[in-house]
Amino acid sequence: MTSPASIAPPGLAALHAAAAAAGLTVSASASWPQTGADGEVPALAGFIESNFSPLLAEVAARALRGRARPQGPGNVTAIVMVTALGDVTSAVRVAAAVDAGKRVSPLMFFQSVPNAVAGYLAVRWQLTGPVVCVSGIRAGLDVAALLIEDADADEALVVCIDLAVTSGDRDRAAAILVTGPADRERHRTG
């Protein structure tokens, strides 16, 4: 197995281009860091010791707040998370506790999979579509397009995130809200 030079998520421009290539229309987007003011990731109640879930929640909220149109009660939004390594900080903390013979916090159980923060997002923003986590932005956008094509969702929130694992790097995330090709006209006129 070879080591990639970087696992950082794509920037917003690349994400928009990839979405267009997948036949998707971007209705809102956000990233972290977005400005120089993006220093400490805001804490998220119930999630500890790692920036993974708080950062995912923060960048998703930024994109969702930028929605271009109000959502009707029947609107179904899928959550598609894209990450190369997942919550590697939590994994390292758990391994260290296990190796030291220490007990693990029950909160770490829930955040050991990306689904928990997706569940938080689903409740907070009433995203009633499927929850998926894959590696690779192309896979994430293909999954989003397929869910929309199959009428399992009207739109998809695609959140790309990876934490820094080497010194000098930093935690990065980007989120886009996408609809299918059939919605393009509705966006232009609505």
Add this chain to the structure above:
Amino acid sequence: MADALAAAPAPAARRGSGEVVVTGAAAACAYGRGTEALVSGVLSGQPAFAPVQRFDVSARRVRFAATMPGLPDLLTEVTRAAAQACDDAGLSSADRGRTPLFLAIHGDPAIARAPDAAKLGLGPEPFAAAVANGCGLGEQDIRCYTSACVAASTAIGDAASMIARGHADRVVVAGGYLVESDQFALFDAGRVLADDGQVRPFSAGRRGLLLGDGVGAVVVESLQAARARRAPPLARLAGWGRTGDAYHPVQPHPEGRGMARAVTAALQRAGIAAGHLGYINAHGSGTGHSDPAETNALRLALGDAAADVPVSSTKALHGQSLEASGVLELIVTMLAARNGMLPVNAGFLGPDDSCRLNLVLHEPLGATAEFSMSLNAALGGANTALVVGLP
């Protein structure tokens, strides 16, 4: 929150027009390697749980799991299963080279203890590339699913959807989880493991889940492509549904609304009514909240048929295989229906009024199930339903 879901009209699930089949399968679990070991183990009705020997559990509240002997290696086991599924499907080297791999996995088990610089190469994608390389599958379009206990079933649903729409002719979907110290510690800390050493789905006195080794692989293919190479299908992959609850970060919707929508979508895509289902391999985790929610989901989606269709959760036999559950349990469902013998819902102590279903109890049930369903659910309110039909 339930009101918001109730107000949302359930859109009719769409699918492409292509027929989708499964032409190959392979598995490994505590009962041994191979689908024969899995089926005979499950039909024995004897749970595979035993005290964990693989790592130190002396500090844990619960000390049981269903494990294979020794220290199996995840990459070796998943590669072997994927290769065996390809052999089972009769795929040539050229066929394999054109077939992508969808892999359901928590991650590379080595990543948490690797030096920082090495971590970059220990994500699921390099792991999947090594699997693909090891069994001659194409390294193009590899995809990894890491969405917990619905990872493999979501991958299978996506593969079926792509094939039905003509986006792909064939996909190998594999999943793997081997019980290890870190997830065991997490589940123990979360107090979701059964401290009596048995999983008792839908039963009074159920005390939780237990982890189990699970590795599985299936070749999902268009009927047209299978016919072109004269490969006999093991089963039709007739319908699929994936939904989210939007109810709670880690608890299922108590009325089972999200799972009910997944069941309905899968039935719609299969083009069958609830009464056509002859068997349901339930998610049936054996935990306090999840089993009643699933029961309610089945009542909501199936109506009167929920009282009749035989149901069992084979997690009470082979254990909870996390990201691999969906593929292992689909194989059980598919092969049980082919054999005309439905596995028992082991560990049952007595009825629980919140979990009234037609459970298969005491011994396997001889039955013809033209259509069967495999259900999975995960943290975050994620649900999947897969409908398989006899070929």
